[in-house]
Amino acid sequence: MSNSLLPRLLLVATLVAALPAQTLTLNVGNGAGSGSFDRARTIHVWANPPAAGQVFDRWTGDIAALVDATAEHTVVRTSFVGTNATVAATYRAAPTVTPTAETFSNGTLYRWYVPPGPVRAVLTLHHGTGGSAANQFARPENEFFNREAAARGYALVAIDSLDRINKQWDASLLSSNADVQNVLAILAALQTRGVLPTGVPRYAVGMSNGGGFVPKLTAYAGYASAASYCAQAANALAAAAPIQWRMAMADSHPMVGAEGNDRALANYGSSQGRGTAAAYERNAPSPLHPARFLRIGLTLADGDALVAALRSGGYLDAYGFLLTPPGELPGSVLPPAYLLRAADIVEQLSAVYADHQFWSDAARRTFDFFESPASEALAQAPRQINLSTRAPVLTGDNVLIGGFVVSGTVPKRVLVRAPGPSLAAFGVAGALTDPSVELVDANGTRVAFNEDWVGGGQQAEIAATGLSPSDAREPAVVATLNPGAYTAIVRGSGGATGIALIEVYDLETSGGARLANVSTRARAGQGDAAVIGGLVIDGTRPKRVVLRALGPSLAAFGVTGALGAPELELRDSAGRLLARNAGWSGGFQARELGAARLAPSDARESALVVWLAPGAYTAIVRGVGGVEGVALVEAYELP
Numbered sequence: 001m002s003n004s005l006l007p008r009l010l011l012v013a014t015l016v017a018a019l020p021a022q023t024l025t026l027n028v029g030n031g032a033g034s035g036s037f038d039r040a041r042t043i044h045v046w047a048n049p050p051a052a053g054q055v056f057d058r059w060t061g062d063i064a065a066l067v068d069a070t071a072e073h074t075v076v077r078t079s080f081v082g083t084n085a086t087v088a089a090t091y092r093a094a095p096t097v098t099p100t101a102e103t104f105s106n107g108t109l110y111r112w113y114v115p116p117g118p119v120r121a122v123l124t125l126h127h128g129t130g131g132s133a134a135n136q137f138a139r140p141e142n143e144f145f146n147r148e149a150a151a152r153g154y155a156l157v158a159i160d161s162l163d164r165i166n167k168q169w170d171a172s173l174l175s176s177n178a179d180v181q182n183v184l185a186i187l188a189a190l191q192t193r194g195v196l197p198t199g200v201p202r203y204a205v206g207m208s209n210g211g212g213f214v215p216k217l218t219a220y221a222g223y224a225s226a227a228s229y230c231a232q233a234a235n236a237l238a239a240a241a242p243i244q245w246r247m248a249m250a251d252s253h254p255m256v257g258a259e260g261n262d263r264a265l266a267n268y269g270s271s272q273g274r275g276t277a278a279a280y281e282r283n284a285p286s287p288l289h290p291a292r293f294l295r296i297g298l299t300l301a302d303g304d305a306l307v308a309a310l311r312s313g314g315y316l317d318a319y320g321f322l323l324t325p326p327g328e329l330p331g332s333v334l335p336p337a338y339l340l341r342a343a344d345i346v347e348q349l350s351a352v353y354a355d356h357q358f359w360s361d362a363a364r365r366t367f368d369f370f371e372s373p374a375s376e377a378l379a380q381a382p383r384q385i386n387l388s389t390r391a392p393v394l395t396g397d398n399v400l401i402g403g404f405v406v407s408g409t410v411p412k413r414v415l416v417r418a419p420g421p422s423l424a425a426f427g428v429a430g431a432l433t434d435p436s437v438e439l440v441d442a443n444g445t446r447v448a449f450n451e452d453w454v455g456g457g458q459q460a461e462i463a464a465t466g467l468s469p470s471d472a473r474e475p476a477v478v479a480t481l482n483p484g485a486y487t488a489i490v491r492g493s494g495g496a497t498g499i500a501l502i503e504v505y506d507l508e509t510s511g512g513a514r515l516a517n518v519s520t521r522a523r524a525g526q527g528d529a530a531v532i533g534g535l536v537i538d539g540t541r542p543k544r545v546v547l548r549a550l551g552p553s554l555a556a557f558g559v560t561g562a563l564g565a566p567e568l569e570l571r572d573s574a575g576r577l578l579a580r581n582a583g584w585s586g587g588f589q590a591r592e593l594g595a596a597r598l599a600p601s602d603a604r605e606s607a608l609v610v611w612l613a614p615g616a617y618t619a620i621v622r623g624v625g626g627v628e629g630v631a632l633v634e635a636y637e638l639p
Contacts, residue, residue, distance in 0.1 A: 022083050022576070024076065029061075029088030032291035040579035041319070041588040042609055043076040044286050047089035049144070049295045055094040055151045061087040067542045067611050073286070073361040077542050078570075078578050078610035079617070094151035099137045099158070104186050109133055110159040113150070114195060120153035121201045121224075121370070124183060124217070126210030128230075128358075130167045133158035140296050140344055141351065144360035145205075152367055154203075155196055159183055161210075169206075169213035175220045179213065184221050203370045206231065207358045208253070215243055225373055227366045230256055230356050232263040235271045235278070242277040242373035243268075246362050249282040250595040252325045253356035258597060265639065266409070273410045277373035280639045281362060284544070285354045285595050287320030292352060296344040306345065309335055321591035322353045354595055379541055393420075393432050393490055393500045397559050397630055398523040400490040402502040406481050413507045415467050417453070417476035418490040420500040422469065432498030435490050437475040442485040450475040451493060467505055478507070499529075524551075524563050524621045524631040533619040533633045537612045543637055545610050546593065548584075549621040550632040552602040563629030568606035569620040578617075581606040582624050596638055609638075 026043060028034045033045040045066065047056050056072040063069035065076050065085040076085065099111040111133045125136040125146075136142050136158035146156055161169045162179055170179040190196040201224040206214035211231030217223040218241035226233075227244040230251060235243045245264045251257050261282060271278035288310065290303025298306075310316050313333045315324050326349035334342060350357035369376040393400045406412040416439055420432035439448040450456040453469050453476040461478050462468045469476055490502050502520060524531040537543050547570060551563030567582040581587050584600055584607040592609045593599040600607055606621075621631050 022081075024065075024080070024082070025084045026065075026076065027084075027086040029086070030091075031087075031089045032289045037076075038588065039078060040581065040608060040610075042078075042592060042611070044289070045074050045076065045087065046289060046291055047072040048291065050091050050094070050147070053093060053096060054091040055144075055148050057090045057092040059087045060090055061085070063087065070364050071361065072364075075611055077613055079542075079572055079612045079615070081572070081574075081576060092151065094147050097137070097143070097146050097150050097156070099156070101134070104182075104189070106182070108160050108162065108182060108186065110157060110186055111137055112158075112190060112195065113137075113146070113156045115150045115153055115155065118153060119155045119197050119200055121155070121203055122187065122196055123149055123154045123156050124187075124202070124204045125156060125158040126169065126204060126206035126213055127158070127161070127167070128206075128208030128210050131207070131210070132167070133160045139347065139358070141347060141358050141360045144295070145358075145363045145366075148360070148363045148367065154367075157187065157190070157196075159186055161213075168209050170216075171212070173216070177216055177220060180216055180220045183217065201225075201370075203227070205229070205366065206233075208256070208356065215240070218243065225370050227369070228264075229358050230260075232256070232260050232267055234267050235276070240271065240274065240276050242369070242377065243271055244279040244366060244369050245281070246366065247280070247282045248354045248356055248359075249284050250325070250354040251356045252327065256356060265407075269407065270409050272377075277369075277377035279365070279369050279377050281365065282639060283351070283354045283359055283362065284638070285321055285591050286352045288316060288322060288349070288352050289320065292348050293345070296341065296348060298341070302338070305335055306338065309333055317591060319588055319591075322349060323591070325355055326350045326353055327355070379539075392430075392497065392523055392525060392529050393435065393492055394497050394523055395491075395495060397561065400500055400502050400520065402488040402490075402504055402520045403485065404488075404504050405485050406483050409483065411480045411482050413478065413480045415462065415465055415476060415478050415503075415505040415507055416448075416488045417467065417469055417474065417503050417505075418488075418500055419469055419471070419474050419503070420498065421471040421473050423499060423501060428499055430498050432490075432492050432496065432500040434473055434493040434496060435475060435500045436493055437477060437502070438489045438491070439477055439479060440487050440489070441481075447481070447486065448477040448479050450477045465505075465507060520633050523561070523628065524566065524623055525628045526622060526626060529628075531621040531631055531633055533621075533635070535612075535617040535619060535635055537614045537617070539614055542611050542613045545612055546596060546598045546634075546636040546638060547608045547610065547619050548598065548600055548632075548634040548636075549606040549619075550600055550602075550634070551623075551629060552604050553600065554630060554632060559630050561629050563621075563623050563631040564627055565604045565624040566606050566621050566631045567624050568608060568633075569618075569622075570608060570610060571618045571620065573616045573618075579608050579610055581608050596636075598636060 025036045031047040037043045059069045062085040065080040068074045099113040101111045170177045204214040204217045204226040207229045211228035214226035215235045225242040229246045247261045268280040293303040326346045351359040418435045418437040420435040423431040436451040454472045549566040549568040551566040554562040570579045585603040589609040
């Protein structure tokens with residue numbers, strides 16, 4: 001990010017125009033999601049399931065409003081500035097997928113399908129614990145996924161694991177892995193018979209236990225890439241190839257869950273750290289719309305009946321989000337007419353709950369990654385925002401404190417700076433004339449300290465970043481930090497007070513480390529004394545970000561004078577109010593915050609889940625009713 005962006009950030013922080021939050025009216029053709037919505041809400045858009053002989057192609061119309069115009073289930077960008085949007089789903093031709101069932105010479109059951117015309121690649125499908133090759137062609141979500149594969153010219157082969165007692169794949173990290181050798185033998189037999197072509201790439205998709213198996217195929221079977229759904233999928237083998245991790249945010253499986261999601265994220269970081277193309281995505285909860293059940297052949301009337309039954313049972317919140325893992329719902333919640341379809345219904349409920357379930361919503365991103373792993377890895381990569389926060393710098397607990405976490409497996413190079421005197425040029429009254437910045441690690445050990453950037457021994461290094469402060473009295477440090485938590489503290493030299501800015505910049509755009517979250521603690525007043533955070537979203541695609549404003553919970557950590565009821569606003573670079581929250585538990589996004597494990601601990605605190613296009617934004621924290629106190633503003637990117 002260039003230094004020319006700084007004045008823009010400051011302007012956003014000081015010129016917060018009093019424009020009302022806009023209501024978005026959305027019209028959806030060939031799909032669901034039409035209505036008028038508060039912009040602060042995560043607004044979902046679903047395409048109708050394709051008819052026989054078709055697959056979803058893309059959205060047309062006001063596609064600038066959408067996060068992903070090529071995904072059949074997408075959301076509206078919070079930062080979209082229009083008041084109306086009209087989109088329509090379109091479709092393209094696809095062959096009918098009718099697999100052939102066979103038994104290998106050793107008794108292994110498998111199924112295969114070859115599309116008409118040239119075969120672009122071979123894709124093997126790998127079931128989870130207790131599953132089978134038959135399931136890979138029989139379950140509705142798998143069927144939608146396979147239809148997309150066939151439309152792209154992929155031959156499909158689904159194979160049973162050798163272990164048919166536990167129905168699990170060989171977990172050994174050896175080239176002699178029995179299941180790897182069995183897959184290779186079956187593919188070789190199909191090639192010998194002329195069913196499969198030679199010389200085309202091979203890819204693998206696995207769910208759960210099968211997801212943990214597919215990296216072994218990339219290591220020992222010469223596969224070009226693999227996609228792991230709902231598994232940590234270690235990719236630490238010598239011949240590691242590009243891997244995608246497709247995780248479920250609210251996974252309730254005892255062997256995965258939130259901890260498994262974190263392990264998968266660490267494995268993703270390890271792949272990136274080795275220079276291997278990788279992608280990581282978590283399926284987020286979405287409201288249950290009656291049209292979801294069209295995917296399993298039910299009607300909209302059926303969908304209405306099922307939604308009504310769940311709502312009357314208390315299993316949906318006011319915004320249509322499931323409150324209970326689908327596997328824990330009592331059978332009595334379904335009207336008797338639908339009991340024979342219970343398995344299919346639960347599959348769809350699990351997909352929208354973001355539970356341990358294969359979902360086809362990610363099919364396009366999966367295949368795009370197979371076909372162009374380097375470019376898709378870059379486009380899909382979580383890339384943390386830069387955060388700069390302006391607030392009064394006082395003394396004691398009221399100094400300006402910025403926190404951030406370096407995640408991953410390798411060090412990360414960052415720049416931290418604290419403008420003060422230069423703020424006066426942007427109309428900020430009472431700017432701190434002589435700030436200092438101290439960087440400490442999680443143990444409180446000082447990592448770096450500076451009072452003026454030209455005299456700290458890093459002048460040339462700071463200047464080379466293009467981010468050197470404009471005033472010689474302002475401090476800045478460049479540091480290469482090991483993974484862990486860090487705190488940057490801004491004080492006035494000699495106990496001076498005034499308004500200052502703290503900024504943390506990620507100086508690297510690739511590698512196995514990233515800024516996992518950034519936060520700032522300061523006293524939140526009114527007017528110019530509000531805590532004002534400037535956010536920059538980089539990259540080429542919209543990012544899903546959680547913003548939080550904490551106050552009451554700080555008291556438990558010994559902070560005196562904590563703000564009792566913080567209110568959070570989000571504005572774009574033109575000062576338009578995009579979203580506001582005062583009390584997260586009564587907001588639109590309580591379910592999403594809970595699934596992300598980022599719900600504040602106190603109901604009076606505020607939080608937003610927003611989709612932001614690359615650009616500059618401002619997060620403003622004030623006290624409800626004019627009260628003042630110490631508050632914390634935080635920004636997290638959700639991969």
